[in-house]
Amino acid sequence: xDDGKPAEPGAKWWSRPTPGSAAQPxxxxxxxxxxxxxxxxxxxxxxxxxxxxxxxxxDAPDAVAVPVAAEPPTSPEAHDTARRAGxxxxxxxxYGTPPYGGPGPWAPAPPVQRPTPAHGTPVPxxxxxxxxxxxxxxxxxxxxxxxxxxxxxQHPQEAPHAPSPHPQEAAHAPAxxxxxxxxxxxxxxxxxxxxxxxxxxxxxKNRRGALLIGALLLALVAGGIGGGIGAYIERNGGLTxxxxxxxxxxxxxxxxxxxxxxxxxxxxxVVTLHVSGATEAGTGTxxxxxxxxxxxxxxxxxxxxxxxxxxxxxxxxxETATAEVVGKDSGYDLAVVKVSGVSGLKPLPxxxxxxxxxxxxxxxxxxxxxxxxxxxxxxxxxxxxxITAGGEKxxxxxxxxxxxxxxxxxxxxxxxxxxxxxxxxHVIGINSAIRAADSxxxxxxxxxxxxxxxxxxxxxxxxxxxxxLINTGKATHPVIGVxxxxxxxxxxxxxxxxxxxxxxxxxxxxxxxxxxxxxxxITEVDGKRVHSGEELIVKIRSHRPGDRLELTVTRGGxxxxxxxxxxxxxGT
Numbered sequence: 047x048d049d050g051k052p053a054e055p056g057a058k059w060w061s062r063p064t065p066g067s068a069a070q071p072x073x074x075x076x077x078x079x080x081x082x083x084x085x086x087x088x089x090x091x092x093x094x095x096x097x098x099x100x101x102x103x104x105d106a107p108d109a110v111a112v113p114v115a116a117e118p119p120t121s122p123e124a125h126d127t128a129r130r131a132g133x134x135x136x137x138x139x140x141y142g143t144p145p146y147g148g149p150g151p152w153a154p155a156p157p158v159q160r161p162t163p164a165h166g167t168p169v170p171x172x173x174x175x176x177x178x179x180x181x182x183x184x185x186x187x188x189x190x191x192x193x194x195x196x197x198x199x200q201h202p203q204e205a206p207h208a209p210s211p212h213p214q215e216a217a218h219a220p221a222x223x224x225x226x227x228x229x230x231x232x233x234x235x236x237x238x239x240x241x242x243x244x245x246x247x248x249x250x251k252n253r254r255g256a257l258l259i260g261a262l263l264l265a266l267v268a269g270g271i272g273g274g275i276g277a278y279i280e281r282n283g284g285l286t287x288x289x290x291x292x293x294x295x296x297x298x299x300x301x302x303x304x305x306x307x308x309x310x311x312x313x314x315x316v317v318t319l320h321v322s323g324a325t326e327a328g329t330g331t332x333x334x335x336x337x338x339x340x341x342x343x344x345x346x347x348x349x350x351x352x353x354x355x356x357x358x359x360x361x362x363x364x365e366t367a368t369a370e371v372v373g374k375d376s377g378y379d380l381a382v383v384k385v386s387g388v389s390g391l392k393p394l395p396x397x398x399x400x401x402x403x404x405x406x407x408x409x410x411x412x413x414x415x416x417x418x419x420x421x422x423x424x425x426x427x428x429x430x431x432x433i434t435a436g437g438e439k440x441x442x443x444x445x446x447x448x449x450x451x452x453x454x455x456x457x458x459x460x461x462x463x464x465x466x467x468x469x470x471x472h473v474i475g476i477n478s479a480i481r482a483a484d485s486x487x488x489x490x491x492x493x494x495x496x497x498x499x500x501x502x503x504x505x506x507x508x509x510x511x512x513x514x515l516i517n518t519g520k521a522t523h524p525v526i527g528v529x530x531x532x533x534x535x536x537x538x539x540x541x542x543x544x545x546x547x548x549x550x551x552x553x554x555x556x557x558x559x560x561x562x563x564x565x566x567x568i569t570e571v572d573g574k575r576v577h578s579g580e581e582l583i584v585k586i587r588s589h590r591p592g593d594r595l596e597l598t599v600t601r602g603g604x605x606x607x608x609x610x611x612x613x614x615x616x617g618t
Contacts, residue, residue, distance in 0.1 A: 303469040308409045309421045311471040313362045315394035316464060317341060318413040319369070319383070321348055323355035331412035331464030332359070332383070333394045333473065335512060339385040342512050343463030344478055345374045345446070346436065348381045359385050362419055373515030375617040377523055377587070379435060379446035379478055380508055382515040394465055397472030399504035402426055402451065410455040410477055410500070412464030424455030424498075430574075432584035433501050435479045447580065449588040450501035451475045457500035466502040475502030507588060524591045524612040527555020528562060530579040538569040538600065539582035560610040562599065569605070570598035586612065 300306040315334045319341075321327060330347030334340070341359065348371055351357055357369045367385040374381035406426045414420055431452045436444040453466060457477050466475035481499035514521040529550040534540040541557075542550030544564045551558050562568075569576055571585045572595060589595070591614035599606045 302471075305409055305421065305423045308467060308469065308471045309411065312394060312409070312411055312465065312467050313419055313421075314392045316362055316411045316419070318360045318416070318418040319343060319347055319463070320358045320360070321351045321355060323350040323352045326350040329413060329416045329460050330462045331460065331477070333463075333465045334391050335382070335516075336393050337391050339388055339391060340372065340512075340516055341369065341383050341385065342476065342508065343381055343383065344476065345376050345379045345381045346444075347463045348374060348383060349376075349444075357383055359383070360418065361388075373519040373521070375511060375515065375521040376436065376444050377446055377617045378503070378507065378511045378521060379448065380476070380503065380511045380515070380521070382512055394467075395470075395472045396505055396509055397468055397470065397474040399451065399474045399506045402429065402468070402474055402504075404428060407469055408453055408455055408474070409467050409471075410453065410457055410461060410464065411467070412457070412461030412477060414456075414458035414460040416460055420461075422456040424453050424500075426451060427454050427499075428452035430585075430588075431501060432578075432581040433479060434580050434584075446478075447584045447587050448478060448501065448503050449507070449584045450478070451504055453500045453502060454498040455500060456496040456498070458496050461500075473505050475505055476508050477502045504588075510590060521617045522591055522614045523617050524586055524589050524593065525556065525615045526560075526562075526586060526595075526610055527552035527557045527613060530582065532579050534567075534579065536567065537577055538567040539576050539579040541566045541568070556610050556613045560597070560608045562597075562608060562610075563601065565601075567600040568597055569600055570596075572596050 300310070302308070302311065317332050317334065319330045319332055321330070328347060328350045330343055332341040332343035332347070335342050348357060351371070357371070358366055359369045360366045365388075367388050369383040369385045372382040372384050404426050408424055408426055410422045410424070412420055429451055431448075431450045433448050433450050435446045435448065438444060451466065451474070453475075455466070457480050461477045462479075464477045465473045466477050468474050477500060479501040480496055481501075482495075483497045511521045529542040531540045531542045541562060541564055544550065550564045551562060568582055571582065574585070576582050576585065586595070589612055591612050593612045595610045595612065597608045597610055599608055
């Protein structure tokens with residue numbers, strides 16, 4: 047490739063002689079033709095061989111021939127000869143500044159791509175340098191100094207002849223390093239990193255062992271960290287999962303008079319009853335009276351069994367047993383059943399309902415809607431509430447009259463027959479009735495829930511009836527021996543009017559003996575006001591046969607005081 051340089055060798059633009067050097071005359075053209083019989087004289091040091099001439103043995107391997115120009119000619123002919131020889135046409139720089147003076151002490155040129163040298167252009171030998179790994183290498187002495195290979199000898203008239211340098215000019219010639227500088231070249235340094243020579247076996251083994259130990263330590267550390275993270279995730283459910291604080295302290299026991307303490311004490315004595323008969327079935331609650339298996343409940347709970355039905359008792363622990371009816375009474379709405387073959391029964395202690403005060407805390411236990419072991423709490427809302435329940439038969443034989451305890455503890459269908467206990471876990475009442483918000487829906491076959499109006503039979507009355515049912519199978523009712531006008535709308539309980547052939551007062555009964563007559567209105571019992579016939583019955587049934595009562599009777603607009611001893615009648 048032609049890069050613009052002259053094809054024949056000539057002086058380079060920076061190869062300028064120093065001042066004071068004498069010009070050498072151009073030798074004759076015929077002297078440039080070498081004689082094959084005559085050995086060529088060895089060129090001076092730093093002198094390049096002519097084209098087609100091999101370098102002399104003893105030349106410095108890194109020396110590059112640089113023609114040295116003579117002084118500028120003074121005559122026109124000499125000037126023309128110097129111009130043809132490539133000598134500079136101006137005076138040298140007195141300060142020696144390159145490129146017109148001597149070479150300066152600057153660093154080698156930056157790396158550039160070496161272009162293809164022109165034909166006949168001397169190629170400098172490679173600089174001594176490093177192999178990229180920092181290790182010095184010697185230059186290649188076998189490299190050819192010219193490119194392309196020497197051409198065949200030319201005609202004597204055509205062979206160029208470089209002027210031989212003057213000894214004085216040779217003394218001022220540039221240093222070998224400057225002479226070997228090639229502006230188109232670059233230091234022999236690779237553009238990419240090359241691997242260096244192999245390390246000694248000992249160093250390689252030590253490095254390999256160190257790498258192996260480091261890898262093992264890294265694996266151990268990574269394994270330990272990974273195991274710790276895995277254990278944390280397994281224990282806590284993930285790195286980002288939320289764990290809420292929680293009190294881990296043991297709750298311990300509860301105070302005996304707390305709801306929890308009361309429930310824990312009373313629940314083992316409460317049972318759930320499942321009753322099935324020929325035409326109907328029901329669920330209720332009861333509680334253990336003694337260790338012989340007697341259980342107290344409501345009459346309306348066991349009524350669906352009839353005479354051939356089945357009653358199953360389920361205890362709080364889940365054990366079940368079959369029960370049979372010992373006795374029942376519709377007037378008091380109480381019944382006693384008994385289980386056989388059951389041991390370890392825990393009777394529930396009975397309290398005294400006469401000592402109850404309004405506002406006392408109470409706990410109701412039962413199986414509302416067959417949800418056994420349900421506990422609710424409340425207070426005593428009122429005492430001596432006269433209520434009547436039943437009456438589904440229409441003849442009044444199933445109507446019960448209760449002088450009840452009122453409570454706001456939630457009571458629902460299924461709680462019937464369950465205990466109402468005080469803070470000592472003693473029974474003070476038998477849960478029997480509720481006041482529904484929508485009575486019409488209950489009458490149509492629906493079941494209404496609690497609205498906070500629950501009623502319980504006082505345990506004092508329940509105890510007397512239970513004892514009679516256990517001992518005799520029947521309960522006795524206290525009576526005064528009169529027929530009441532239940533349609534009377536005035537204040538008080540009115541004795542019925544006389545009819546032809548009959549009297550509202552039973553002959554020889556307690557009322558007859560006390561002097562009560564037809565159409566009398568009883569307004570008080572033992573000093574407590576009576577507002578209706580139902581209320582009079584409830585107050586009488588709260589006593590026992592043989593008890594003495596102080597009655598206030600209004601007759602003809604006058605109030606009379608009458609003392610009456612209660613009689614007895616067998617219940618149904």
